[in-house]
Amino acid sequence: MAGRALYQFAYRRSPDQDAPLPVRRPVVVVGAGPVGLVLAIDLAGRGVPVVVLDDSDRIGEGSRGLCYAKRTLEILDRLGAARPCLEKGVVWQVGKVFQGEELLYAFDLLPEAGYAMPAFINLQQFYLEYVLVSRLASFGLAELRWRNRVSAMEALADGVRLTVDTPDGPYALEADWVVAADGARSTMRALAGLPFVGEAFEDRFLIADVAMEADMPAERRFWFDPPFHAGRSALLHKQPDGVWRIDLQLGPDADPEAERQPDRVIPRIRRMVGHDRFRVEWVSVYTFQCRRIARFVRDRLIFAGDAAHQVSPFGARGANSGIQDAENLAWKLARVVQGRSPASLLASYDAERSAAADENIAHSTRSTDFIAPRTPQEKRFRDAALALARCTDLGRRMVNSGRLSTPSSYRTALSTPDADGETWTGGCTPGSPLPDAPISWRDGRTGWLLEAVGGDEVLIEMGETGIALPEGVRRLRIGIDVHDDQGLVAARLGAPAGAALLVRPDQHVAARWKRPEAAAVAAASRRLNGWTEAGA
Amino acid sequence: MTETQGPHRLETKARLPDPDAAYRMLVEAHRGLSDEESAALNTRLVLILANQVGDASLLADAIALARRADDGAPAQPSG
């Protein structure tokens, strides 16, 4: 483990452990992985007191998540946690797919300029977690309790009671809402007796982090049947600290114990990199699964991240989608806890993020099946696509080495459909994430649209509409509050002068109008906050 | 065809002006190939032709027809 960052934290006894009766908290988050941490930061930032429990007291063992997508970085930026990640991370946007020694094709994930965040950064997951833990510590409303392992759970009429094991013994803790963000092997899921259903892939994969000096660009490289690893696939990513992530397909019959040993690992890597000047920092042998629980909200117990759904890593959809769960949940839970929305708003979390999980599972399953075909005919299809890819676009478009994480557009009851008689071509359909674009502030400083929108419910107006706004909605006038010097705001929103878009607190578009009226905006705002027309 | 949902229908009437010649072309393409080479060639052909069809609902209909034809069921239940 030489050279591997490791952050150690201390268990501290909480006064809750000495309380005569279980203390009641508004929100308890189980698990301080990326998802639980992002959720806690977002909740605390929205004024909700939150307690995070984690069974461990250190970060940095093992190596997992690596590639963080633009949308994730935009969320981290809103939460004040993107900068250290960008400073440390390796920025990339080009992927190359090889067959044998030949380059089949290259793809560019962000061919156009004018976004604050890059297409992707590579960053060891422990660095991300450390940044998030530090950011969470800056909120007085949040508390992170290390070596607090949930071992039992009881559903109450209006909350959940947890039994938490600590070095000082167990204590009971109650919460109005519990979010289970305790990862793929979720204790909470087991305690709730929820089946985790889906597909398991037979192939084994060797994943190694290797320190070496290499004069290769920061791009994702994927090989089908490379000369150094015949008949199988290989993936290479650049990480910070001169470390490279190597992912080698081993086939279904590989012996995971033997394949972890240096006498197997080192020759494989030597064949790949062509020399001996490397140090293996970490190695593991994985099989992959794609599965989910049926419903993410069970009364007062809510599941997020890997505890709710799991994907294979091709496409980097694990942490990226889990962080989107967290941002989708945070504003809704905050509004419910603060009495600003009905609890039924949380049903939209289940609906929106279930659909996103299905989308991610579908992409990840297709990629994994392409990389590791299950039958001889599946392999023939794969090889046919690869053969055609050498000479045609039709083949290249079928080659699937991983479709990299993009945010979901929600088909949701929270969206207001476009008004009759208003036709929009392109732009931002309701439910889709608001795209970023460069702006300038009134004083001439340059900035970004997403920065100006932040985490509020915002009506973006193309110019001055003059309409009255419902309570809780902030106005952002393009051309007055901020300037669209490059015209990219108008272009990306597809919005003409006088139009307006209502944006949710998670920066997804809820509604848009070419000719906005106060009553329509108010109705759309009630709708996105979970108040049905009938209840309004 | 009953399966068709998309804008186009799978054509089950012969469309080629000379079906015998087309059939012959396919047969000759496989002459001298091993089973494995034939299977690989057919697989590439399927991908090329699927792209030429260019319509996922038509492709689904074609897959359904191909499946049914093997069951010995009538290929055109609805005429």
Ligand SMILES: Cc1cc2nc3c(=O)[nH]c(=O)nc-3n(C[C@H](O)[C@H](O)[C@H](O)COP(=O)(O)OP(=O)(O)OC[C@H]3O[C@@H](n4cnc5c(N)ncnc54)[C@H](O)[C@@H]3O)c2cc1C
């Ligand atoms: C090889 C590999 C590569 C990957 N690459 C990527 C990638 O490039 N991009 C990407 O987005 N994702 C990637 N992933 C997936 C990513 O690592 C996970 O999706 C992510 O860690 C999920 O975050 P989480 O917070 O839901 O769960 P976790 O990170 O698993 O965190 C759960 C936390 O809960 C704690 N916990 C567990 N049980 C209890 C309990 N009973 N009480 C209290 N605490 C508990 C655990 O200690 C842990 O800290 C990869 C995964 C693997 C294996």
